[in-house]
Amino acid sequence: MSRLLIPLLFCSLTLQAQKARNYSVVTAELADKVINAPQPASPVRLAVVPFTATAASTQASTQFGEYLTETVIGLLGNHPDKVKLFERTRLDAILKEHEFILTDLMKPAAALKIGQLAPIDALLSGTYTKLKSYTDVSARLIDVASGEILVSYNGRIKMNKNLAALFPAAGAVATPAVQPTTVPVQVTIQNTTTPTPTAARTKEDICKEKVNDFKSRLNDLSTKEKIDVVVQEAMKTPFDNLCGQLHYHVMYAFSRYSIDHPTYKQFLLQTLDTISFPANDDRAYEIVRFITADKKLDDTEWKASLHAVSRVGNYSLSNYLNYLLAKPETDFAVSTSRIAEYFSLASSGKIGLPRPVTYETAFFEMMEGVKSNNPLSQHVYPTYSPRLKLDDKNQATLFSELHAMYKAETTAARKTEIMGWICEFVNGHEYPKAHEQLYDLAWDFNLTLNDARNREIRKDFPEADLKILAARCAEKFAQYVTLTPYPSQQEDRINFCVRNGIPVPGIIPTLDEAQQILSGTNLDEQLRVMKLLIQMGDRPKKIEPTIVSLFDKRSLEDRGKLDEIQTLAIGVLGNCRTSQTKAITHMIDVLPHYGNDTEAAKVALVQIGKPAVGPLIARLDKTTDQDGGLQYQLITLLGEIGPDAAPAEKSIRRVLEQNRNGDVRYAAEAALQAIGKKP
Numbered sequence: 001m002s003r004l005l006i007p008l009l010f011c012s013l014t015l016q017a018q019k020a021r022n023y024s025v026v027t028a029e030l031a032d033k034v035i036n037a038p039q040p041a042s043p044v045r046l047a048v049v050p051f052t053a054t055a056a057s058t059q060a061s062t063q064f065g066e067y068l069t070e071t072v073i074g075l076l077g078n079h080p081d082k083v084k085l086f087e088r089t090r091l092d093a094i095l096k097e098h099e100f101i102l103t104d105l106m107k108p109a110a111a112l113k114i115g116q117l118a119p120i121d122a123l124l125s126g127t128y129t130k131l132k133s134y135t136d137v138s139a140r141l142i143d144v145a146s147g148e149i150l151v152s153y154n155g156r157i158k159m160n161k162n163l164a165a166l167f168p169a170a171g172a173v174a175t176p177a178v179q180p181t182t183v184p185v186q187v188t189i190q191n192t193t194t195p196t197p198t199a200a201r202t203k204e205d206i207c208k209e210k211v212n213d214f215k216s217r218l219n220d221l222s223t224k225e226k227i228d229v230v231v232q233e234a235m236k237t238p239f240d241n242l243c244g245q246l247h248y249h250v251m252y253a254f255s256r257y258s259i260d261h262p263t264y265k266q267f268l269l270q271t272l273d274t275i276s277f278p279a280n281d282d283r284a285y286e287i288v289r290f291i292t293a294d295k296k297l298d299d300t301e302w303k304a305s306l307h308a309v310s311r312v313g314n315y316s317l318s319n320y321l322n323y324l325l326a327k328p329e330t331d332f333a334v335s336t337s338r339i340a341e342y343f344s345l346a347s348s349g350k351i352g353l354p355r356p357v358t359y360e361t362a363f364f365e366m367m368e369g370v371k372s373n374n375p376l377s378q379h380v381y382p383t384y385s386p387r388l389k390l391d392d393k394n395q396a397t398l399f400s401e402l403h404a405m406y407k408a409e410t411t412a413a414r415k416t417e418i419m420g421w422i423c424e425f426v427n428g429h430e431y432p433k434a435h436e437q438l439y440d441l442a443w444d445f446n447l448t449l450n451d452a453r454n455r456e457i458r459k460d461f462p463e464a465d466l467k468i469l470a471a472r473c474a475e476k477f478a479q480y481v482t483l484t485p486y487p488s489q490q491e492d493r494i495n496f497c498v499r500n501g502i503p504v505p506g507i508i509p510t511l512d513e514a515q516q517i518l519s520g521t522n523l524d525e526q527l528r529v530m531k532l533l534i535q536m537g538d539r540p541k542k543i544e545p546t547i548v549s550l551f552d553k554r555s556l557e558d559r560g561k562l563d564e565i566q567t568l569a570i571g572v573l574g575n576c577r578t579s580q581t582k583a584i585t586h587m588i589d590v591l592p593h594y595g596n597d598t599e600a601a602k603v604a605l606v607q608i609g610k611p612a613v614g615p616l617i618a619r620l621d622k623t624t625d626q627d628g629g630l631q632y633q634l635i636t637l638l639g640e641i642g643p644d645a646a647p648a649e650k651s652i653r654r655v656l657e658q659n660r661n662g663d664v665r666y667a668a669e670a671a672l673q674a675i676g677k678k679p
Contacts, residue, residue: 377401564596
């Protein structure tokens with residue numbers, strides 16, 4: 001969990017002159033800082049990493065860190081409207097699988113990496129330092145999309161007996177199990193008058209001196225003649241790993257100053273051909289980097305380099321391919337021809353030492369190598385993936401490659417084509433991580449409350465492609481809804497299917513099923529159904545009369561639950577832009593309540609627009625200057641409806657003439673302007 005650019009909020013409480021405070025005060029303050037930070041969405045997806053002891057701590061107790069972490073999680077969990085906590089067990093699994101070091105998670109770079117692995121918006125991590133009478137706590141809230149530190153917090157906790165119990169007993173000094181054995185040392189006193197023989201110079205010493213002496217020649221490369229002399233002198237020394245170290249300096253200087261010397265390149269290519277095991281020899285990699293630094297690669301250079309690549313059997317293959325294929329500005333047809341040569345060798349078992357790599361390894365190394373070159377990566381996938389024999393791990397890897405390829409593409413038509421590949425892959429493969437990867441891709445399309453970030457999301461993940469994904473992979477989305485063991489993740493998946501019209505039998509009812517449930521008496525089921533209908537946009541319009549009839553219901557057993565159902569019904573009818581007078585009248589009647597139903601009614605009436613204008617005017621005409629609060633609400637709603645509320649001009653002017661309340665008069669003047677009339 002890209003993924004969000006949140007405005008920077010750096011809230012720091014310095015430790016200078018800070019007094020130690022009770023544990024509950026510090027933890028509550030930390031949670032409050034996180035809750036009140038500007039968030040990209042509501043609620044924000046947050047992962048909390050276990051707090052760890054610093055090196056300066058007198059005691060490294062994991063018990064205290066766990067206790068502190070759980071306390072903070074508990075406090076944050078009290079605000080589900082602002083924070084949706086990422087499951088701790090799932091986060092622990094990710095950290096373990098990718099071998100993260102907890103102390104590194106205070107760093108933005110680590111948070112960015114976690115953001116690529118988990119569908120989260122922000123990461124909260126922290127450390128503590130146990131001192132004699134208090135414990136200092138530091139924490140950071142980091143945006144996993146931008147790496148920015150949103151909140152930085154420092155607090156000092158006063159120690160008490162209960163907290164002290166979470167730390168091992170202090171003051172004990174460990175005694176070595178085995179005492180060191182004393183070994184007598186023989187000292188030889190040398191006669192200072194006798195000259196000490198000079199140690200024989202080793203080959204390494206001679207080469208080091210030779211390299212240092214040669215480096216001075218690279219200080220003047222001002223003319224072709226001087227460059228030729230440098231090359232002639234350099235080529236007198238074979239490029240081995242002793243005296244040949246001078247060639248690293250030549251390559252660096254020539255690359256830095258863009259010096260192209262064909263004779264020297266030929267010397268390097270001949271050297272490349274003699275390197276038996278390039279995977280264990282830096283010379284091969286540095287030579288390839290050098291000959292491709294000019295972003296050109298002729299056939300001779302390619303042949304020599306491919307021969308070297310064929311002897312590389314570890315995961316550095318992709319690095320070579322990146323320099324040889326992705327970086328050079330080579331004609332597309334030439335590049336694809338060279339890729340074909342590579343795969344021909346891979347198919348024949350001629351790439352890799354000491355054992356040939358599999359075709360699958362060769363494929364993924366190529367995909368990794370050319371991923372920065374969109375046309376080449378999009379050529380490799382459809383051309384060479386059909387013959388892959390994929391295990392579970394490779395299937396997950398291939399989906400990740402497609403995901404990255406889709407995001408990297410900037411052309412709308414090509415993005416849509418890649419989305420087609422993704423859909424085909426999803427429907428044709430089944431593996432343990434498939435459900436997580438599919439829903440994590442869908443999560444990338446979610447918009448935020450940040451307009452700048454939304455522009456980026458719409459560019460990288462256009463809504464039209466999400467509709468394609470949801471339509472073509474509907475069965476998979478439905479199948480995967482319940483595969484996760486995490487309740488909040490399952491809720492997200494259900495909500496996704498609801499929003500995208502994906503039926504999930506037994507979990508998401510059809511409209512006919514919803515109508516039957518709403519006509520019954522089971523309030524729990526009705527509340528569950530209404531929470532789903534509110535996300536369906538205008539699709540519930542088919543059962544609009546049944547939803548309106550909910551306003552007539554009363555309950556002696558659970559009025560609070562029924563009130564929630566009726567509030568959701570207001571929202572659903574607003575989405576449907578109902579024109580039923582009964583529904584609109586109910587919405588206007590709840591305006592004086594100043595409760596959740598009031599807020600829902602305000603939104604719904606503006607959504608309904610023109611059909612609501614008449615009833616709003618009728619209610620406004622019944623008010624007097626003693627109903628200032630209600631007048632303010634009615635006039636504001638008419639103003640938000642805009643020009644369609646022009647018939648309300650006379651009623652608004654009446655209030656403007658009669659009411660002396662400044663807020664009401666201001667709202668009336670603003671509403672007249674909004675409907676296109678002069679105050």
